[in-house]
Amino acid sequence: MLENPVWAALSGPQACFAEAAGNAACYQSDISPFGALADPGDPAAWRDLASLTDNVLLTGPSPAPGPGWQVTARMAGVQMxxxxxxxxxxxxxxxxxxxxxxxxxxxxxxxxxxxxxxxxxxxxxxxxxxxxxxxxxxxxxxxxxxxxxxxxxxxxxxxxxxxxxxxxxxxxxxxxxxxxxxxxxxxxxxxxxxxxxxxxxxxxxxxxxxxxxxxxxxx
Structure with a gap:
């Protein structure tokens, strides 16, 4: 779960705060800019995400953009x-x-x-x-x-x-x-x-x- 914490939250205890489609979810826009994919390597999940938003903040080991998406900013972090x-x-x-x-x-x-x-x-x-x-x-x-x-x-x-x-x-x-x-x-x-x-x-x-x-x- 900690490898993909936002997805674990939005598909679990915080689903009530989610906008979801298929294998993608985002927090409601006035709550948080974060979103998540069940599997960042799945092109279909990226298409699901595009049906929700065109601008999102993701976190993970090394999220790479899916088809039609581009990285506009990146910051290295540490999970503790x-x-x-x-x-x-x-x-x-x-x-x-x-x-x-x-x-x-x-x-x-x-x-x-x-x-x-x-x-x-x-x-x-x-x-x-x-x-x-x-x-x-x-x-x-x-x-x-x-x-x-x-x-x-x-x-x-x-x-x-x-x-x-x-x-x-x-x-x-x-x-x-x-x-x-x-x-x-x-x-x-x-x-x-x-x-x-x-x-x-x-x-x-x-x-x-x-x-x-x-x-x-x-x-």
């Missing part, structure tokens, strides 16, 4: 798993809701943790830390597949970095996942050595190299 880690609840962390979305989007713009849209928050539990009433750090759950939940959107305002807020929230989100009897995993940029070292200190272990690639349908 927390099979032996221990989560830690944080008494200062607050649960973020849809009323917090405007502030969340402002923080995402400042910290740039990756894609986050108006309804991304429906995918799972998001926690934040406020300083003087202002949201300065957050983390939450994104892809959910059988037995696993991804920690995502780990973001800290640049003016508050270096204080361990992201680490605290990562552990707090992990505590919630572990408390449900699931295991946490996450993705990080392959060239972000600081983040990779941090996640290893928190108990995550590298699982596999992945690629995040933006695809556009030429038709």
């Amino acid at each position: 798993v927390g099979q032996s880690m221990t989560g830690v609840a944080d008494p200062e962390a607050v649960v973020l809701t849809e009323t917090d979305v405007p502030e969340i989007l402002e923080l995402v713009e400042r910290a740039k943790p990756g894609p986050f849209r108006k309804r991304t928050i429906v995918l799972g539990k998001y926690l934040g830390i406020r300083v003087d009433g202002r949201l300065v750090a957050m983390a939450g759950e994104r892809f959910r597949l059988p037995g696993w939940t991804e920690i995502s959107a780990v973001a800290t305002d640049p003016d508050h970095q270096g204080r361990g807020l992201g680490a605290r929230l990562t552990l707090a989100v992990a505590a919630g996942i572990l408390g449900r009897g699931e295991l946490p995993f996450l993705h990080a940029s392959a060239d972000n050595d600081r983040a990779l070292r941090l996640y290893e200190r928190l108990g995550f272990e590298p699982s596999r190299d992945v690629v995040f690639a933006q695809f556009r349908h030429a038709g």
Whole structure:
């Protein structure tokens, strides 16, 4: 499942958030730009995907474009798993809701943790830390597949970095996942050595190299 986590999520626990056709699926556009194929090597699955969208973000070991598709952007990443880690609840962390979305989007713009849209928050539990009433750090759950939940959107305002807020929230989100009897995993940029070292200190272990690639349908 972790080899193709988005497909495992969209064809499983998060099917309610999917637009699906045959062997392809995408999150609803106001939730996430990610999509997935049951088998990226199947040309028919790429045709199914073209019936859903002409612009999609895919992840996997090394996704190559199917007929009629081209890569417009690519980033190397690392998938990490927390099979032996221990989560830690944080008494200062607050649960973020849809009323917090405007502030969340402002923080995402400042910290740039990756894609986050108006309804991304429906995918799972998001926690934040406020300083003087202002949201300065957050983390939450994104892809959910059988037995696993991804920690995502780990973001800290640049003016508050270096204080361990992201680490605290990562552990707090992990505590919630572990408390449900699931295991946490996450993705990080392959060239972000600081983040990779941090996640290893928190108990995550590298699982596999992945690629995040933006695809556009030429038709």
